[in-house]
Amino acid sequence: MxxxxxxxxxxxxxxxxxxxxxxxxxxxxxxxxxxxxxxxxxxxxxxxxxxxxxxxxxxxxxxxxxxxxxxxxxxxxxxxxxxxxxxxxxxxxxxxxxxxxxxxxxxxxxxxxxxxxxxxxxxxxxxxxxxxxxxxxxxxxxxxxxxxxxxxxxxxxxxxxxxxxxxxxxxxxIAEIGNFSLGTDGSGAENLIIKSGGMRCPEKQNDLCFDENGNPVSSDYLYMNGSEIFAFTLDRVPPLVEDVLLHNTITKDEIDLYVFHQANKYMLNFLRKKIKIAPERFYDCLSEYGNTVSNTIPIALYNAIDDKTISGNFKVMLAGFGVGYSWGGTVLYFA
Missing domain, CATH: 3.40.47.10 (Thiolase/Chalcone synthase)
Known part of the structure; x- marks a missing residue:
């Protein structure tokens, strides 16, 4: 094969x-x-x-x-x-x-x-x-x-x-793609959603209102329930990391670098500490790009290769998580 x-x-x-x-x-x-x-x-x-x-x-x-x-x-x-x-x-x-x-x-x-x-x-x-x-x-x-x-x-x-x-x-x-762990939980769909524009709700709803903190809430724009997304991430990502290790028959200490979806600084720091990953083995390039959704991991990979953070025979774990809910991870084996 x-x-x-x-x-x-x-x-x-x-x-x-x-x-x-x-x-x-x-x-x-x-x-x-x-x-x-x-x-x-x-x-x-x-x-x-x-x-x-x-x-x-x-x-x-x-x-x-x-x-x-x-x-x-x-x-x-x-x-x-x-x-x-x-x-x-x-x-x-x-x-x-x-x-x-x-x-x-x-x-x-x-x-x-x-x-x-x-x-x-x-x-x-x-x-x-x-x-x-x-x-x-x-x-x-x-x-x-x-x-x-x-x-x-x-x-x-x-x-x-x-x-x-x-x-x-x-x-x-440059890097062999290892085995995957993937997950889905559609029960969290409404916590990160744009409700109008698709066939379920094709017309704009023009229902803009503002919550108690002055933030806009509308079916016609991106809605994110930050606290629910944060809770989902803390619940799913640590087991994801363990499952990726299991699928690739390696230990956490064998991973040279962890490249997670670049969501936001607070969430990434919280995850790193919860999973007990040393700062030097946890890549962060959020500051100049922001959360670019599906682009964050390949942008981080490119930069980690370019700045020589990844060098030699590195094992790099990738983990993505978010809207859906959906999550997934794999290991890259650099030669």
Missing amino acids: EKAYIKEIAYYLPDCVVTNEDIVHDFPEWSVEKIASKVGVNQRHVAASDETAVDLAIAAAEKLFGNSNVDRQNVDYILFCTQSPDYFLPTSACIIQNKLGLRKSIGALDFSMGCSGYIYGLSLAKGLICAGIARNILLLTGETYNKHIHPKDKGNRTIFGDAATATVISTSG
């Missing part, structure tokens, strides 16, 4: 940068220091009004092809993870195939996942390779969550950034 490897990673950020100073201008009751200390984000990139997740993903892919020895004509499958598609139909991955000038004799599909999306994408890519269906898969993630956020939603505006990433998964590369 073929093994699956990560071959190359690239990412793309929109030009517009929103700093903490910009946020404080809109919400003077906050301070730059408070945002940085509580959320752990100094700035975030935001897509332009006419810039979509597809545009960002195409830019990330072009960056990958331009900076590596990967030939676009060898790509035989596109997987595109987004919750910000251009259209209900057609499939965004089909549009991307045409825009990138890839062969027509390839597979292409979208999947709608959030903060666990990169893990799920790796699992799909590995499955395609191990089944002999594809040999070179272009896994794209792209999100423009800021388009879903109400302008007066100071909490979510401090957290989320827009971005896209491109990863080639192949039969050879």
